[in-house]
Amino acid sequence: MTRNRKAALAAIVLVPLLASGFALQAKATRGGAQLLDQVLTFVALRYVDTLDAQQLYEKAARGLVKELNDPYTELFTPKQLEEFSRNTNGRYAGIGMEIVKVGDYVTVNKVFPNSPAEQGGVLEGDKIANIDTTNTRGFSTQQVQNKLLGPIGTPVNVQFLRVGVSQPVKLNFKRAEIHVPAVPFAMMLDERTGYVPLTRFSEQTTEDIANSVLALRKKGAKGVIIDLRGNPGGILEEAFSMSNLFLPKGKELLSVRGRGEFQKFVSQQDPLAPDVPLLVLVDGGSASASEIVAGALQDYDRAYVLGTTSFGKGLVQSVYNLDGGYALKITTGKWYTPSGRSIQKERKLNADGQFLEVQPDSLETDSVRKARPTYKSASGRTLYGGGGITPDMILAPDTLTSAEQTLRRALLPYFGKYQGHILAVAEDQKGKVRPDFVVNPAWREEVYRRLTADTVKIDKAVWDAGASDVDRFIEDRVAKVAFGDTLVLRRNLRIDNQLRRAVELMRKGTTQQEIFAAAAQEPVAKPAATRRSGN
Structure with a gap:
């Protein structure tokens, strides 16, 4: 979708609101505006403390936005808008x-x-x-x-x-x-499996993915794992064009339903890699544009999806520029996958503006399964709606021991300092370790010494009990500083249950159909009892 089409979509959603809303509610609007002006006037003139008029109007606008109780609708100051644009565009x-x-x-x-x-x-x-x-x-x-x-x-x-x-x-x-690269690196995990982690959907995401897939194919990749775990989304048009890399021209990628409006988005080009087998990893941090890609590929049986249920952000936001450099990011529609699934998982904000989380969905019980709406993929496979993208294979992440959880809770208020001191210790090892290094307990003790000197109070018994989690953080950071991201991934492969399972599955087929057939023979996964990486 071009930027003009994106702008047109925003206009399509906005026009009916302007045309009908003001006509039908003109009297109520005048009365409401009069009430607001009267309150602002009395506060500005009579309140015990002198208040800036501009600040009063901004507070009133923020109060209106807050009362929508929509976690995705925001009023941006000029500085916040600049930061939002930078983060979105990459x-x-x-x-x-x-x-x-x-x-x-x-x-x-x-x-x-x-x-x-x-x-x-x-x-x-x-x-x-x-x-x-x-x-x-x-x-x-x-x-x-x-x-x-x-x-x-x-x-x-x-x-x-x-x-x-x-x-x-x-x-x-x-x-x-x-x-800022959307794909920090791409690598071969074995002689036939390529791996592409995607961290965001920014302006060059499709180009980054295309270049990575082509490079991996030249290295001998017979199949590719696309890792969307922790990817919060970004520019929607990049999700469309990325999906089009793997789906034929003319396929519906997404539909958006707004206030009295419906629009369908269709792939516009021939695919770059129409036949390469795909596995997609998702988790609770995969949201928005990530879910568009995973949902479209899953609906057309173009990829097999593994991991845990995604975040469930099935809403479209449009950004409208306001006077004074302000901008309003407002929810204007809901999006649906090609099979008709709404991925939106209802969430609200508490009084402090924080998410009120819903209970994560699970398919482990019959009652939960029966309560979910079901849909069919292109080949007739059953897919589940009701919030987020439900993977074809549910693989719980590796868990922490109770001692490790206790230490993480104790470190939470000081997590920035914790990461910083681990980085400092890792820097000391640069040029001194081999790729097969083993974490030296003395490194962990040095981190504790630095934290203590930095006024961080952590009970030594709690620290020692959670030592294995600290060692994993140190291992990741030393590997990254000394040898780069690829070594971190290779070392973590042994404890990344989801990625390891994806690699095993990729080895069982040379076509997408063979991957699905092999997956159908897999035992139902239960929550893992092993520990997870500290990255």
């Missing part, structure tokens, strides 16, 4: 680094490829000490980010503290448009 003007707070300094966690930071020689683990003339010791990640971002082509000078280097490393950059 692009911004900066130098290309992912940063985290470690102790007194914001530290480089990742350097994006082909960015000014990579070209300038920035290393993961470098601490940001100065930006232009500002000493950034004690700054938050947001404060540092605000200093680093700016118009394309403008200069920014940064000083880094680097392990093993006595003097600050001074680097000069020109800000550039940064593309």
Whole structure:
């Protein structure tokens, strides 16, 4: 779907509201507006404290939005709109680094490829000490980010503290448009299975996926696992075009039903990879655009879906620009998969604006199964509606022991510091370990020492009881810092129940039909009793 079509959809949903709503409710609207103006006038003139009129109007607008009790409708300030656009589009003007707070300094966690930071020689683990003339010791990640971002082509000078280097490393950059990769890496898991993790749906997602699949095919991949776990969604048109990579031209991908409106979206091009077998991984963090892709591929029997039920965000939001640089993101419709499934799982907000979670759906009991609406795939397989994408094979994630859960609860208020000190310990091992390294207990003790010195109070007995979970966090971070994402994945494969099962299934067929036939012979999965990775 082109950007013009996307804009047209927003207009189609909005026009009936304007045409009929104001005509039918003009009198009520005038009365309501008069009431609001009177209240604002008396508060502005008579309230005991002096209040800014602009702030009063903004508070009134936010109150109206809050009363909708819709977790997806938001009023953006100009700054919030800028951040929303940056996160959605996956692009911004900066130098290309992912940063985290470690102790007194914001530290480089990742350097994006082909960015000014990579070209300038920035290393993961470098601490940001100065930006232009500002000493950034004690700054938050947001404060540092605000200093680093700016118009394309403008200069920014940064000083880094680097392990093993006595003097600050001074680097000069020109800000550039940064593309945050939707696919951080792609790799072969064995001689026939390609793996593509997709972290977001941004402006170049389809291109990233296409390039990854083609590269894996050249390396000998006979089938591809697409990992949508934890992918919160993003740009809907990218979900359509990504689905079209694997589905024939002319297939319905999605329908949207708004206020008196219905629109259907159909694949427009011949597929890039019409026959390559696909497995798709989803979980409770897979939402929105992720569910569009998983739902379409599942409905047409184009992919076999594994994992746990997805988040269940089957709503369409449109963003409307307002005066003063503000914007309103508002729910304008619901979307349905080609089989007619609404994926929306009802959620509301509490008084603090937090999600009131619903009980996750399960297919483990007959009563729950019978309560769900059922649909049919293209080949006649039974699919379940009622909230989220229900996988073809339900595989519960590996669980934590009670001691590990206790430690995680204790660390929760200090999780940023915890991650930061693990990163610092991992940086100390860079260049000292081999790919088959084993976590040294001394590394864990060093993390505890650093946390204690940083005023974090964790009972030593609780820490020791949950040591295995700490070791997994350390293992992941050392592997990433020393060898990159691919080694992290390979080492985690032995404890990632869902991915491991997908690899085993991919080995059992050379076509999508053979994969489905092999899966039909699999025993019904029960919740895993093994532990999960600490990543």
